[in-house]
Amino acid sequence: MLVLSKNNNYVLIFLSFVFVMFGFLFQVNEKVLFFSVLIYAVFFTISFKFEFLYPPVLLIPTVFIYNSSVIILDFLNIREAxxxxxxxxxIFLAITVIGFYSAFFLKNRGRVNVVELKSMKITTGVLGGLLNVLIIILSLYVLRFIVSGVASKAELAISGSFSGFGIISKFFVFIFSLYILNYYYDYRSFPRMKLIMSLTITVLISLIIGERDVLLTIVLILMLIFYFIKKPSKIRVIVYLGVAIFLIPITSQLKAIFTRNTKPNSENVFIRIFSGEFLSSGRNYETILKYSNAWDYFYGESLLNDIKRSIVPPFIYEFKNSVHWFNSNFFTNGFNLGYGIGFSYLAEGYINFGYFGIILWYFFLMIVVTYLYNSSYKSILGLAIYLLMLPNLIYLQRGDFSYLVSPLFKQVLFFYILLTLINSLYRKK
Incomplete structure (x- = not known):
């Protein structure tokens, strides 16, 4: 049974599907083809009622903008694609898999009601105390960065003085989500002081260390919590999302502004949206297509490596994922200096089984996303895990399958076990 809106949008989807296929079969102009795929993506998105917690409403625009920016810049004569x-x-294949899988197999549950969810055994007080401790630890990382005299987090990481920051920052985001949801469940309000403290430390991390993902993740989570608790109009939410998109190039300009030697780029903000964060996935896929003679199909091997890397701790054995393979082969100079340019989830599907691999990879993605989405309507913990994973679903487009699986094992499972132990010790006192 279809779960699209009760209107004729499915007719528009079918017509746009036929038009796109016609364009590919008869070699229509590339710009016409681009806009036909864009319209196809828009029709699919609006057909799901713009429920922003519903996976395809976030995934379809994400897939399009991350992978088409390289084409947009070509049309604007910024770079040649x-x-x-x-x-x-x-892109068309990926959107089709996400859209039709959701329409047939993923029920749109609407806005979640936090107060009706299963509560946690862990008290709000314990979560608040943990959040305070994590804010202090992150503040020490900022202070350590300042006194170290290094110019970038990469230099600090090479020296070994930045170890643990990644897992601490992820744990902070997880506890932050749990605390905000638990606090609202208990008091029907928001902890203003904790919000101010959390946003302040994430802003400092972005401005001084140059790690903006923590700030952007917190902002996205707060927007989604605000959406399903305060129930603003969808037009207002769309405006907020537009502001959030413009935050990406702005935060890119401001990150590490107090410690870097280079001046901010004066490039147009609109252009920076496509030439910054959103460029890597399409550019990396373009590289794979351009140098197709330089590699052989993996036939599923990269997926096995992604899973093994996600399950096995690196201190036991560090399996190499597709991101490592791509950067070591196609971005050698930067890779040897400790830098990377990510990869492309779209490209990982392609290097395994061609276009059929793209269909498979997005089908695998939707299976995992379906479980996370359904779990978010059962308990506060399930909702917090889903909120924690949503940014990963976005960043996944410039990574590989391990970006999806690894956080579930190395973050969510580990964090839950750690949180349970802390709560048990607290209750014994």
């Missing part, structure tokens, strides 16, 4: 038709066809 190759294999435009192949990239557009791959």
């Amino acid at each position: 190759s294999h435009i038709r192949e990239i557009l066809f791959s």
Whole structure:
């Protein structure tokens, strides 16, 4: 049974599907093809009622903008792109899998009601205390960065003085989500002081250390919590999302502004949206297509490596994922200096089984997302895990399958066990 809106949008989807296929079969102009795929993505998105917790409403625009930015910049004469038709066809396949899987197999549950969810055994007081401790630890990382005299977090990481920051920052985001939800469940309000403290430390981390993902993740989570608790109009939410998108190039300009030697780029903000965060996935896929003679199909091997890397701790054995393979082979100079340019989830599907691999990879993605989404309507913990994973679902587009699986094992499972132990010790006192 279809779960699209009760209107004729499915007719528009079918017509746009036929038009896109016609464009590919008869080699229509690339710009016409681009806009036909864009319209196809828009029709699918609006057909799901703009429920922003519903996976395809976030995933379809994310897939399109992350993988089409390389094409947009070509149309704007900013940079030249190759294999435009192949990239557009791959985007079309990914959107089709996400859209039709959701329409047939993923029920849209609407806005979640926090107060009706199963509560946690862990008290709000324990979560608040943990959040305070994590804020202090992150503040020490900021202070350590300042006194170290290094110019970038990469230099600090190479020296070994930055170890643990990644897991601490993820744990902070997880506890932050749990605390905000638990606090609202108990008091029907928000902890203003904790919100101010949390936002302040994430802003400092972005401005001084240059790690903006923590800030952007917190902002996204707060927007989603505000959406399903305060129930603003969808037009207002769309405006907020637009502001959030413009935050990406702005935070890119401001990150590490107090410690870096280079001046901020004066490039147009609109251009920076496509040439910054959203460029890597499409550019990396373009590289795979351009140098197709330089690699052989993996036939599922990369997926096994992603899973093994996600389950096995690196101190036991560090399996190499597709991101490592891509950067070591196609970005050698930067890779040897400790830098990377990510990869592309779209491209990982392609390097395994071609276009059929893209269909498989997004089908695997939707299976995991379906479980997370359904769990978010059962308990506060399930909702917090889903909120924690949503940014990973977005960043996944410039990574590989391990970006999806690894956080479930190395973050969510570990954090839950740690939280349970802390709560048990607290109750014994």
